[in-house]
Amino acid sequence: MPSQRLANVASSPVRDLLALIERPEVxxxxxxxxxxxxxxxxxWRAAFDTVLSGAGARRHLQYAxxxxDLRLRGHIAxxxxxxxxxxxxxDLLVTTGSQQGLTLVAxxxxxxxxxxxxxxxxxxxxLQCFSMAGARIVPVPSDEQGVDPAALAEVFERERPELLYLVPTFANPTGRTLGRARRERVAELAERYGVWIVExxxxxxxxxxxxxxxxxxxxxxxxxxxxxLSKIGAPGLRLGWVRTPRELRSALVVAKQAADLHTSTIDQxxxxxxxxxxDLDAHVRGLCAAYRERRDTMLGLLPRVLPDGAVWSDPDGGMFVWVTLPGGVDTARVLPVALRHDVAFVPGAPFFAGRAEPATLRLSFSSTSPERISEGMRRLGEAVLSAGVAA
Amino acid sequence: MPSQRLANVASSPVRDLLALIERPEVxxxxxxxxxxxxxxxxxWRAAFDTVLSGAGARRHLQYAxxxxDLRLRGHIAxxxxxxxxxxxxxDLLVTTGSQQGLTLVAxxxxxxxxxxxxxxxxxxxxLQCFSMAGARIVPVPSDEQGVDPAALAEVFERERPELLYLVPTFANPTGRTLGRARRERVAELAERYGVWIVExxxxxxxxxxxxxxxxxxxxxxxxxxxxxLSKIGAPGLRLGWVRTPRELRSALVVAKQAADLHTSTIDQxxxxxxxxxxDLDAHVRGLCAAYRERRDTMLGLLPRVLPDGAVWSDPDGGMFVWVTLPGGVDTARVLPVALRHDVAFVPGAPFFAGRAEPATLRLSFSSTSPERISEGMRRLGEAVLSAGVAA
Structure with missing residues (x-):
């Protein structure tokens, strides 16, 4: 009964998983x-109070x-x-979170x-979003420096794609960052082959x-x-933006009109x-100090809790560490064991568009205190051990 | 360069027009x-202040x-x-305005x-939204009682459509309401032909x-x-909802995930x-009292300002009056004259999926005080006269 293009798209396993692990002891x-x-x-409380107390309050409750919001776009610019x-x-189009930006581009x-x-x-x-648009998704391998430019050149030559999607900095799920030389190479390739890059x-x-x-x-x-603004401000406001090349601007605005007319006036x-x-810069410095400690705690403990042969990324920023377990294990089968040990992660397979590597998993350190990270790492080690994972 | 499906979709002439007429004298x-x-x-100020002052404040700024929001869905239910x-x-899925509901259904x-x-x-x-989905749109005539069930039955039999889209109560742009007997007939037809209705x-x-x-x-x-909530609360919050038949629920939730993950947590x-x-009921009674007076003012003046042969709808509610001018005029050519007289309306043609009736136009009475409606009607009469419209 649902449309063909939706029939191929599953609900996000991450969001489904999040719903399962709301037990506070996990x-x-x-x-x-x-x-x-x-x-x-x-x-944020003061900001909402100010805009709803001032002379413009009625305007902030109206269609827009x-x-x-031009003032918001000025700050972001x-x-x-x-x-x-x-x-x-x-140059900016405000979106209902940057997730919406993806849908509009599609x-x-x-x-x-x-x-x-x-x-x-x-x-x-x-991946969900491009699948829903009926696109054919072609994966290109990446390593610690991000996507492989030589492989990318081959794929561009062979496939003549419309779009390249990248999270070049502290990627989800790997935490990896595309190196400087590769950035230049990727930009050159996009120009040469007339491919749009979504960064x-x-x-x-x-x-x-x-x-x-x-x-x-x-x-x-x-x-x-x-x-x-989701990671540096607050995700609940659902505020993102697209910086649009001139020739795509009117198409993106039309897509946005059809999607939701405009993003929440009051939140903007x-x-x-x-x-x-x-002082958002000071706030971001505070976030970085806290997240750095969490990252360091997690990365310091991984060698102690994971079996020999496990490898993981070493992110310079962001929220994620990407782990590969040894011994040909499927992390989807480790997850139930982990949940019995009151610890959770995301199995890696759903993040692959092509052939999945089932021994991978994603860990996020951002929303857990260093103390809880220590305890969680201990539990993860026990779970991996009791699931029989070994090099 | 834009996708084929977008190439056929123009920016909304209504929204483009609204941008043009921001001169306060209009x-x-x-x-x-x-x-x-x-x-x-x-x-609204107090509501935002309460939720950002209370124990749940952090939750209201987080992903959701x-x-x-279950509390919001309970109230709406x-x-x-x-x-x-x-x-x-x-049964309810909260959307970023009901415009998003349309996109998700598509x-x-x-x-x-x-x-x-x-x-x-x-x-x-x-129309924009269904065009962007690549749908073929088949129009069915309507009259003062709304869509014509006999014509609808013929179209269902011939076209076997997936979907029927209706604004059955105080329609945009006509202000018309689908009568009780026709509601039953339309529901029967949908059941018989297995067509989904979007109400x-x-x-x-x-x-x-x-x-x-x-x-x-x-x-x-x-x-x-x-x-x-846009018409009874405030549109700037972009809060709508879809009441979903059970068998469509998971498909709509997947579409919503891809669209923007979720609607603003804080606004919800x-x-x-x-x-x-x-007391939203009392607030709505207040709105109705004010809008009724505006409606009455407009409908009372139309016979005086429009030429013989003009006809218009007589809405029981909502925001719109739908006018047809006499003499085979194209209202798109009256609009520039009206703007010179500092009064604006929307020409009717863009609201037609099939053969447009260019002598139609849409008037909204909701956002103009009775005094300004009187003055605006006077200007509209002058504009129509000076554009040479006559029976």
């Missing part, structure tokens, strides 16, 4: 959630332009420019049967060591850059107020 | 906007389940049940080439005379009912709080 490394104890609740990507307010660019190239593994909900960058500001890399979008006009106004008043 | 009957001076600003449509919280039910039947004329953004009901509570009719959804299981929490504390 230490969950499964979600990709920011730490709620670090939310600037008072800052599809492109988004200035922030994006400071991060090395020159941007004007009119609607605006992909006809059924279009080819989308992704790094392997990649963000699950992006999905929700984590880029959460860097715990090393110097920031320039966005791929600063290297080519063929990049659609997606940003978000509150975010504009927040960005005027709060 | 009296606009063009938008379908609720009156901002009637927003319960203090009630795709289906929506109770309200829907009181209106004659028995509904449980778990994603979940329509493959490219699927057939969608609409009453003629109908809501413009629904889009944003205006149903804004009734100025006569008794409420039961929702079509109360007459058949084959109805996907869309509701919204504030709305749940508002519905707990405020």
């Amino acid at each position: 230490i969950s490394f499964a979600g990709g959630l920011p730490a709620p104890e670090l939310f600037d609740v008072e800052g 332009p599809t492109e988004g 200035a922030r994006t420019t400071r991060r090395g990507l020159p941007t004007r307010a009119e 609607a605006a660019l992909l006809d059924p049967g279009a080819t989308v190239v992704v790094e392997e593994p990649t963000y699950l909900a992006a 999905d960058d929700p984590y880029g500001e959460l860097r715990y060591r090393g110097a920031a890399l320039e966005p791929v979008a600063s290297l080519s006009e063929r990049v659609i850059y997606l940003g978000s 106004a509150a975010a504009a107020e927040y960005l005027s008043v709060a | 009296i606009s009957f063009a938008g379908g906007l609720p009156a901002p001076e009637l927003f319960d600003v203090e009630g 389940p795709t289906e929506g 109770a309200r829907t049940t009181r209106r004659g449509l028995p509904t449980r919280a778990e 994603a979940a039910l329509l493959d490219p080439g699927a057939t969608v039947v609409v009453e003629e004329p109908t809501y413009l953004a629904a 889009d009901d944003p205006y149903g509570e804004l009734r100025y005379r006569g008794a409420a009719l039961e929702p079509v959804a109360s007459l058949s299981e084959r109805v996907i009912y869309l509701g919204s 929490a504030a709305a749940a709080e508002y519905l707990s504390v405020a």
Whole structure:
């Protein structure tokens, strides 16, 4: 009864899993959630109160332009420019989270049967989104430096795709970052083959060591850059944005109209107020300090709790560590054992568009305190041991 | 460069028009906007303040389940049940405005080439949305009692469509309401031919005379009912909902995940709080009293300002009056004259999926005070006269 294009798309196993592990005794490394104890609740409360108390209050409750709140777009443009990507307010389309940005790009660019190239593994909900658009997804291998440019060149030559989807900085699920030289190479390839790149960058500001890399979008006009307040502000507001190449702007605005007319006026106004008043840079520094400690705790314990032969990524930022267990285990079969030990992770297979590597799993360190991470790592070690995983 | 399916979809002429007429001296009957001076600003301010001050504040800034806030869904379910449509919280999926409900239904039910039947004329953004899904749209004539059941039966027999889209109560753009006998007939036809009905009901509570009719959804299981807070609360929050038949539920939830993960957590929490504390029924009675006066003012003046031969709908509620001018005029050519007279309306042609009737136009009375309506009607009469329209 559902449409063909939906029949091939499963509900997100991550979201289904999150629903299962709401027992408070479970230490969950499964979600990709920011730490709620670090939310600037008072800052947000004050921002909503200000915009609903002032002269513009009625305007903030009314229908609004599809492109988004101009004051908010001005703040985001200035922030994006400071991060090395020159941007004007009119280049930005505010979206209902950057997830919506993906859907709009799919609607605006992909006809059924279009080819989308992704790094392997990649963000699950992006795979869902492209599948729903009826696209054919072609994976390209990645390593510790991100997607492999030589393999990408081959695929571009062979497949002539419409779109390349990348999370170049602190990727979901791997935590990996595309290196500087590769960024240049990927941008060149996109130009040469006339492929649009979607650069999905929700984590880029959460860097715990090393110097920031320039966005791929600063290297080519063929990049659609997606940003978000979810990881640096609060995800509950569902505020993201698309920095749109000029020739795609009107198509994306039409897609946005059809999707939800516009993003919440009041949330946009509150975010504009927040960005005027709060020191988001200081807030992000605080997030980075806390997440760095969590990352270090997790990475410090992994060698002690996992069996010989296990390997994992060493992320410079973001929220995720990507683990491969030894001995040809399927982590989907380790998960029930882990849940009996009151610890959770996400099995890696759903993040693959092509041939899955079932021995992989994703751990998130962002929403768990260092103490709970220590206890959770101990439980994970026990679970892996009791599931019989060995090199 | 944009996808084929988007290449056929224009930006909404209504939204484009709204951008043009922001000059304060223009009296606009063009938008379908609720009156901002009637927003319960203090009630909404207090609701946001409460949910961001309480123990749950951090939760209201975090990611949340795709289906929506359970407290909000409980309130909506109770309200829907009181209106004659028995509904449980778990039947509801909260959407980012009811516009998103349309997009999700299209994603979940329509493959490219699927057939969608609409009453003629109908809501413009629904046409956009079905076009973007690659559907073939087949219009069915309507009259003062709404869609014509005999014509509908013929089209169902001939076309075997997937979906029928209706705004059965105080329709956009006509203001017309589908009569009771026709509701039963339409529900029967949907059952017999296995067609899904989308009942889009944003205006149903804004009734100025006569008794409420039961929702079509109360007459058949084959109805996907869309509701919204936009017209009775505040549109800026972008809060709508889909009452989903059981067999479509999981498909719609998957489509919602891909669209934006979930609707703004904080807006949902504030709305749940508002519905707990405020007397929305009393607020709606206030809206109805104000809008009734505006409707009466407009309908009282139309015979005086329009030339002989003009006809218009006589809506029992909602926001719109649908006018047909005499003499074979194209209202798209009257609009520039009207704008020179500082008055605006929406030409009717874009609301037609089939052969347009260019002599039609849509007037909205909801967001203009009775005094301004009087002045605006005077200007409209002058504009129509100076454009040379005559019987």
